[in-house]
Amino acid sequence: MKKGSRIVRVLFVALLALCIPGALAIGGMRSRKYADLNKDVTDLETRQQTLVDENKNLITDISLLSSTDRIERIAEEELGMRQAESEEIVRVQMKGANDE
Known part of the structure; x- marks a missing residue:
């Protein structure tokens, strides 16, 4: 019995x-993965x-490009446009199929 218990x-x-180095290797791999993930998060x-x-x-x-002052200036100075007079404005009203 002494020999059997000694073998056990x-x-x-x-x-x-064998388990101790395995546990250390697993811990090292997890630590490395954590460091990589931490760097990814920081990046x-x-x-x-x-x-x-x-x-x-x-x-x-x-905001600067869409300001009305800028648009007016470009329309007048670069495109030669001007504001329409009231008598130049024509209102068009279209009748739909249901408006007859």
Whole structure:
């Protein structure tokens, strides 16, 4: 019986000796994956902030480009347009199929 319990004990110690490096390897892989994911999150947050800033600038540009003063100036100076006089305005009313 002494020999059988010794074999079990040796097998247990050998199994334990194999499990420790395996557990350390798994922990190392998980740690590396966490570090990679953390870097990805940081990169995405930086990219998001860049896009938000770019979006703010584009919104500002849209506001400036669509101002009525600018549109009037371009129409008058560059396109030779002018505001119509009231007698030049013709109102057109169309009758639909149901308006007869």
